[in-house]
Amino acid sequence: MISAYTGTAVRRAETPLLAEGRGGELMQLAAYGLYAATADRLAARRGRIYGAAVTVLAGRGNNGGDALYAAARLARRGAATTAVLTSHTAHPEALAAFRAQGGKVLALTESNAAALAGAALGADAVIDGVLGTGGSGGLRGPVRLLAETLNAARLQGQGPLVVACDLPSGVDADTGQVEGTCLRADLTVTFGAVKTGLLAGPGAAAAGEIRCIDIGLGPHLGAPSAYRLQAKDLAGLLPVPTPADYKYSRGVLGIAAGSDTYPGAALMATGAALATGVGMVRYLGPGAVARLINLAHPEAVCGSGTVGDTHVQAWVAGPGAGNDEDQRRRASDAMASGLPAVIDADAIAAVRAGLHPGVVLTPHAGELTALLRSLGEDASRADIEADPIRYARLAAQLTGATVLLKGWATLAAAPTGELYSQAEATPWLATAGSGDTLAGILGALLATDRTPDTEREPGHYARLAAAAAHLHGRAGALAAVDGPVQPSLLEPQIRSLVANLTGRPRRKFK
Missing domain, CATH: 3.40.50.10260 (YjeF N-terminal domain)
Incomplete structure (x- = not known):
């Protein structure tokens, strides 16, 4: 490190x-x-x-x-x-x-x-x-x-x-x-x-x-x-099953993402989470989106229930929610569930103070501008891009959540002040769907986190968020070797990186 x-x-x-x-x-x-x-x-x-x-x-x-x-x-x-x-x-x-x-x-x-x-x-x-x-x-x-x-x-x-x-x-x-x-x-x-x-x-x-x-x-x-974080720091943060594990003990991730307007966000978040190594994905959302997910990922368990009735270890909520009121309500419920949760994209608009560090907000500079204004802080997108450390830390302090501010160097700020910066990504990752993939990776790391509460140091969730950014960035860089990056096709690179970083080398990509 x-x-x-x-x-x-x-x-x-x-x-x-x-x-x-x-x-x-x-x-x-x-x-x-x-x-x-x-x-x-x-x-x-x-x-x-x-x-x-x-x-x-x-x-x-x-x-x-x-x-x-x-x-x-x-x-x-x-x-x-x-x-x-x-x-x-x-x-x-x-x-x-x-x-x-x-x-x-x-x-x-x-x-x-x-x-x-x-x-x-x-x-x-x-x-x-x-x-x-x-x-x-x-x-x-x-x-x-x-x-x-x-x-x-x-x-x-x-x-x-x-x-x-x-x-x-x-x-x-x-x-x-x-x-x-x-x-x-x-x-x-x-x-x-x-x-x-x-x-x-x-x-x-x-x-x-x-x-x-x-x-x-x-x-x-x-x-x-x-x-x-460097590559050697990720081994202890990535999921590695033991012989005693089964699908539930390996971590169950709930995903409340996608809508009839933006179904792809749910597909990409689900695929990235499965490639990272979560034990099970439970998807909540529109039936049409659920059918698309099951065509691509038949192992995902899909339904249309509520957050409170769904047993998971962590949530991803918000990607592609658009104006779907059910998905917006699920995102709010995920924030209030007490569980670790990735709050992304459209769900960020509903963020208020009083969250806990296990809630990880994943805004880009424009979304952070709107969030800060809703919290009484006036900052333009240009202000945030010029001094992202200040505003990522400010947002974490105001909300109580961990903030993963996406950018050229992606910052993970804890409400207690700890800060991580990751810059492994390629500019080719600046494309639609990239954030959905990152959300899925991060959700998997939250759901599979086995660190006992007594051993979670300040900034623990910021470190997990930084690990997700590292993995996402390196997967994109691997994919960019062959040309422009298509986030929906990043799963092989994610899977291979997890294998290599946890000591199980896989074949190299051409």
Whole structure:
């Protein structure tokens, strides 16, 4: 599991080491890690370091110093290096080391910004050392033109490899917010700890691949502000039956989804839940939808009863409910049942305060906007997309539920403050039906959860929600290898991932 910390916490952790006079040591550790990561990517891209053209965008602080020292090491390997100084001053020792290795130094001005941007486009790699964790606001002045030029090329799949030093310049290290322009990276090499701002909102989209370099801050960091589950963390959260199990003990999931208008939502939620490994699905809904489900999934038990009369361990309610009053009532009853429940799509409009953490709300930014307004908080979709950590946590606190806010990086926020961020998904998953599949996966994890009440730590349901997002994202990425993703066809990928993650390898997909 990746633990993330705010930039404030990282700077605080550095303080005792700096007081011991170890600032130079920390900088060299960071610079070497930045050099090694950049060298690896350069070698992979062009076969060797020798002869590579590397441009460093160096600000005035330690971030620029890290980048200059790293470029000096690349110069020793035969790279042709150019430093573009974005401020009137630069880290003096690092600049001297850079010059000693034959590096060319240019000062960025309004008059030469366009020419230097064009030159940077022709480099093999650009190291972004403009702003570090202490920076605030987006990029301004001539460096903004440089960033916009490189960003535009990257969107077209062109331009150099962009490596961010600690975090992409213009990204808030604590929140991931970007005020104006940031420089988007292919790789972010971060020091001491992963910064929270790299895991959420615009910061997550700008970070690219993240590598963390240990510089010895661990004993001083304190509690993380966010987490990201990795594949090895899922084994204990996924359902694995024992020889003593039977269909009821393996977990029964109730699904109140779909309507005559949107029958597909129920089909996809049911299929995803079965592929994840739930013992039984009990479906409640219109007869026409039930017949479609049984054609595709004859093992599902379908009916038209009430939530109170249906014996399950967890619920999925809301996907595709539309204007079906029976389904809307079932969603409200599921929220009030005391059982874990996934409340998705149309059912989110009925959410009110007073829920419990086992209720997991799964809004996208637009749905969260409406929910917050119904709770007396005015936030636009743009506000939420700019600072999703703030609003996911706010919604969890106001409702008492766990909130799984879907996005480029999907956030799972517990009402007690714990936060997870998952970014395994492919953009190909941004399609109709994707959320229904995610709801089914999450419902299965809730229904099969065997953790005793006494062992459920704060944030337990946020962790399960994050696990569902991880599994959903990876299944989509697997499917995208063969082309555009069709959520109704994700079941084989989900099933194979569950098998692999729980230690039962299956055949690989072509």
